[in-house]
Amino acid sequence: MYNSSRLALYHFWVAFAVFLPAVILGVWQMLMRSPLPAPFDDPNTYYASVTLHGTVMAYVVTTFFAMGFGYAVTATSLGRPVQGITAAWIGFAICLVGTLMAAAAVLSGNSSVLYTFYPPLLGSAWYYTGATLLIGGSMIWVVLMIVNMMAWKRDNPGKPVPLAMFATAATAVLWAWSASGVEVEMIGIVLPRAYGWTVQMDAGLARTLFSVTLHSIVYFWLMPAYIAFYTLVPQAAGGRLYSDTMGRLTFVMFILFATPVGVHHLFADPEIGVGFKFIQSFLTFLVALPTLLTVFSTCASLEIAGRHRGGKGLLGWIWALPWEEPMVLAVGLSLVMLAFGGGGGLINMAYDMNLMIHNTSWVTAHFHLIFGGAVVIMYFAIAYEMWPRITGKPLLSKRLARWQLWLWFIGMFVTTVPWHITGLMGEPRRVAIFDYSDPLLAPMVPLVVLSVIGAFILLASAILLITVLVRSQLGDTVLQAPLRYALAVNPPIKVPKALNGFALWNVLLLMFMIVEYGYPIGQFFVLRSSVPVYEVAPQPTALGVR
Amino acid sequence: MTELERSWTRIGWMSFAVIIVVSSLLGFVVLSRYQPNDEPLDVWGAICRGLGISFDKAASGGAQPALSIPTELAWTQATIDQIRAGSAERGQQIAAACDACHGGSAPNPGHLIPTLDGMNAAALFKQLADYRSGKRLWSVMNGMAQALSVQDSADVAVYFASRAGRLQVDPDQRVPPGGHGLRQSDTGARLALAGDQKRGIAPCSACHGPGGYKTGAPALSGQYAEYIERQLGSFAQGIRHNDIYEQMRAIARQLTPDEMHAVAAFYGAQDEKLARNEQSLAGR
Numbered sequence: 001m002y003n004s005s006r007l008a009l010y011h012f013w014v015a016f017a018v019f020l021p022a023v024i025l026g027v028w029q030m031l032m033r034s035p036l037p038a039p040f041d042d043p044n045t046y047y048a049s050v051t052l053h054g055t056v057m058a059y060v061v062t063t064f065f066a067m068g069f070g071y072a073v074t075a076t077s078l079g080r081p082v083q084g085i086t087a088a089w090i091g092f093a094i095c096l097v098g099t100l101m102a103a104a105a106v107l108s109g110n111s112s113v114l115y116t117f118y119p120p121l122l123g124s125a126w127y128y129t130g131a132t133l134l135i136g137g138s139m140i141w142v143v144l145m146i147v148n149m150m151a152w153k154r155d156n157p158g159k160p161v162p163l164a165m166f167a168t169a170a171t172a173v174l175w176a177w178s179a180s181g182v183e184v185e186m187i188g189i190v191l192p193r194a195y196g197w198t199v200q201m202d203a204g205l206a207r208t209l210f211s212v213t214l215h216s217i218v219y220f221w222l223m224p225a226y227i228a229f230y231t232l233v234p235q236a237a238g239g240r241l242y243s244d245t246m247g248r249l250t251f252v253m254f255i256l257f258a259t260p261v262g263v264h265h266l267f268a269d270p271e272i273g274v275g276f277k278f279i280q281s282f283l284t285f286l287v288a289l290p291t292l293l294t295v296f297s298t299c300a301s302l303e304i305a306g307r308h309r310g311g312k313g314l315l316g317w318i319w320a321l322p323w324e325e326p327m328v329l330a331v332g333l334s335l336v337m338l339a340f341g342g343g344g345g346l347i348n349m350a351y352d353m354n355l356m357i358h359n360t361s362w363v364t365a366h367f368h369l370i371f372g373g374a375v376v377i378m379y380f381a382i383a384y385e386m387w388p389r390i391t392g393k394p395l396l397s398k399r400l401a402r403w404q405l406w407l408w409f410i411g412m413f414v415t416t417v418p419w420h421i422t423g424l425m426g427e428p429r430r431v432a433i434f435d436y437s438d439p440l441l442a443p444m445v446p447l448v449v450l451s452v453i454g455a456f457i458l459l460a461s462a463i464l465l466i467t468v469l470v471r472s473q474l475g476d477t478v479l480q481a482p483l484r485y486a487l488a489v490n491p492p493i494k495v496p497k498a499l500n501g502f503a504l505w506n507v508l509l510l511m512f513m514i515v516e517y518g519y520p521i522g523q524f525f526v527l528r529s530s531v532p533v534y535e536v537a538p539q540p541t542a543l544g545v546r
Numbered sequence: 547m548t549e550l551e552r553s554w555t556r557i558g559w560m561s562f563a564v565i566i567v568v569s570s571l572l573g574f575v576v577l578s579r580y581q582p583n584d585e586p587l588d589v590w591g592a593i594c595r596g597l598g599i600s601f602d603k604a605a606s607g608g609a610q611p612a613l614s615i616p617t618e619l620a621w622t623q624a625t626i627d628q629i630r631a632g633s634a635e636r637g638q639q640i641a642a643a644c645d646a647c648h649g650g651s652a653p654n655p656g657h658l659i660p661t662l663d664g665m666n667a668a669a670l671f672k673q674l675a676d677y678r679s680g681k682r683l684w685s686v687m688n689g690m691a692q693a694l695s696v697q698d699s700a701d702v703a704v705y706f707a708s709r710a711g712r713l714q715v716d717p718d719q720r721v722p723p724g725g726h727g728l729r730q731s732d733t734g735a736r737l738a739l740a741g742d743q744k745r746g747i748a749p750c751s752a753c754h755g756p757g758g759y760k761t762g763a764p765a766l767s768g769q770y771a772e773y774i775e776r777q778l779g780s781f782a783q784g785i786r787h788n789d790i791y792e793q794m795r796a797i798a799r800q801l802t803p804d805e806m807h808a809v810a811a812f813y814g815a816q817d818e819k820l821a822r823n824e825q826s827l828a829g830r
Contacts, residue, residue, distance in 0.1 A: 275573040282569040497551050
C-alpha cells in the first residue's frame, strides 16, 4: 500500500471510533420515541442526540471513511505512492479538529439544530465552524485525488486510468460540487450570523443552498460502496468485472445527475416554484439509471464468477458463489436492501406522492435502509477487505464478520419495515415524545416496539464489528496477499477521452446547475427575505430579547 | 479529435438539451397550468406559477371581513434594537409610578395586578405599546402608557427585567422538571409542560417557560395565579385580543374553566407544585 497504509488506517479508525457511540445514540432515540421507558427521559436531550447522531453518521463516518478509502485506492490502483502525503495529513488534522469542535458544541446543548441546520434556527458558532472545517478539510482530499489521477495520466499518456482510481476521482469531483452548497451557506449566511456580524438570516436562500448538498451528499456516501461493487466484489467472488465501460458510465452519470436534483428535498417549501420542483423531480428519476446499471453489472459479474466456479442452470450459479467471503455476502445483502430502499425512494422523489410521506418516519426509514443498510454494509465489507492489507494482520475472524453482516441486515429490516409503516400511518419524524394513549397513535405501538428490537440487533452488530476490527488489529502480523482489483472481461485498452477524465461532464453539470439553480437561488437577491433568527442556545431571558 | 470522441461530446450535449427541454415544457407549460378548483391558466400564467410568482388577476367579488390588527408592534430587528437601547437607570425613575400598584409592598388584595419584577423586557415593551395604541384595554394602564414615549417604554421594560422578584426565570433550565410532561399527574402541570395534542393545544412552557422562552411571551413561573386565570378567561371570551395570530385566543377557547384554574395554579405556586410532581414521578 506504499505510503498510504497509515493514512488510510487513521481515517478508518476515526470513522469507526465515532460509529459505535453514534449507534448507541440512535438506539436510545428509538427507545425515547417508543412507549417503552427510556433512561434520560428528556426531549431536549433527544434533539441534541438527533443532531449528534445525524452529524456523526452523515458527515464524520462517511467523510473519514471515503477519504481513507480514497488514499488506499490511489496507492493500490495506480501502483505507486500517493503524492502530497503531507497535505493529506494536514487535511486529516483539520477534519479532526472540526469534528471535535462540532461534537463539543452539540454535547453542551447549544446546537440542537439537526444535521440539516434548519435556519433560521441558530446554534453555537462552534458547531458551524466545526462542520465547515470538517467539510473544508475534506477539500484537500478532493484536490489530492484529482492531482494524483492527473499526474498518473501525464506519466502514462494514452493509457486508461484504472477504474478504481477513475471512480475515486469521480467521487472527489462529485463531493466538491456537492459540498459547494453547504459551504456557501455556512460562509455566506450562517457563520456571519453566528458570529454576530449580521443580524438576520435568509432562511429560504440558506435552505435552497443546502439542498444543493442535501441529495448529492447521499451519492458521496454511497460511492465507496459502488466502487467496491465494480472493483472488489468480482475479485472476491473469483470472477471478472462484466463491463469496465459500464462502470465508467455509472460514475460519470452520478457526477451529472447527483447534484441538480436537491430541490426534491424542498417539495413542501414555499420558496421554490412548482416548475423547478417538477424539473428536479424529473432529473431525480434519471439518478436511478446509474444504480440500475450497477445492479445489472454487479449481478452479471457475480454470474460470471458463479459459472466459473461450476454453477449450472438458470440460477444454479448463485449457490456456487463463495458466500463465506464477507465481501460476497455483503454484496448479496446490500443488493436486497438496495432493492427495497430504492423502491421506497421512488415514492420520495415523485413530486405528488412525496406529500403523503413528507416529514414522516417513512423518510427516516428510507434513508436508514438505503444508506445505513445497503451502503454501510459495504463499508463493513471494505473494512474487512482492507484491514489485513493495511495492518498486515489477518481478519479475526471471517465467521464473526459474517455474523456481523447478517445481524446488520436483519436488524436493519426489523427496524425500518415497521418504521416505514408508521410513517404511512402519519408518525412524524424528529419528535421526541408521543402520546400513545391517543386512539390515532395506539395502533402504532406494536410496530414501534418492533423497531426498537431491530435497533438493539443493530447495536449488537456494531459491537461485533468493533470487536472484529480490534481483535484483528491486536493479532500477529502475517504476510498478506496485496489488494487486487477485478479485471474486466474485456480489459480496457483505449477508452475515449470522455470516459478517462471529467472535463466534458463538469461543463455539462455547470450548465445543469445554471438552469436548475440559477433562478431558484437568484430570486432571493430580489426578494430580500431575511428574517430574525431563533437561537437554540439558552437565552438571557431577563432581557427577553434576541 | 476522433469520431468516437466527437460522438461522446455530441451525446452529452444532446442529452442535456433533451432533458432540459422536455422537463421544462412539462414543468412550466403543462403541469403548472392546471389548478384544483379553477380554469387552467394561460401559458404566461403557468410559467409565472412555475417560477413561483403568483398573482391574482382580479379582486375577489365577495364581501371582505373587516381588517383587524391585534397589535401595532411587530418583532422586527428595529423593534428589538429599540428595546436593547433601553436604559435601566432611566427606567428606574419612571418605574416609581408603576410601583404604586406593581411594587412588592403595594396593596394588591385580589392578586389581579401582575408582578413585573424579572418580567422579560420584550413582553413588557409589547404590552405597553398595546396599551398605548388601545389594542389592549384597561383604562388605568391606557392612560399610563400614553404618557410614556417609546424610549420610556424600553427604559422601564429593561429596568423591570433587571429587578429580581417573584417571577422565576431560569435561562439555563431548558428541561421541564420531572421529565416527560405527558406523565404529569396534575392537570395544570400536564397542560403547561405537554399541552394536549388531541385538541391542538401547545404546551404553555414552550413559550412561557420553564424550558423555552419566545420573544414577547412573558415568563409565567411565579406570576399571581388569579391574574393568569383572569387573562385566560379574557382571551377565551375575546375581551383581550392583542395576541399576534390569535395564538392565545385559540388556546384559551379550548380550555375548560377548571383547566384554566389548574394551569394558573401551576404557574402561580410553581415551586411546591413541581416538588410534589417530582415526588409522584419518583414514586411511579
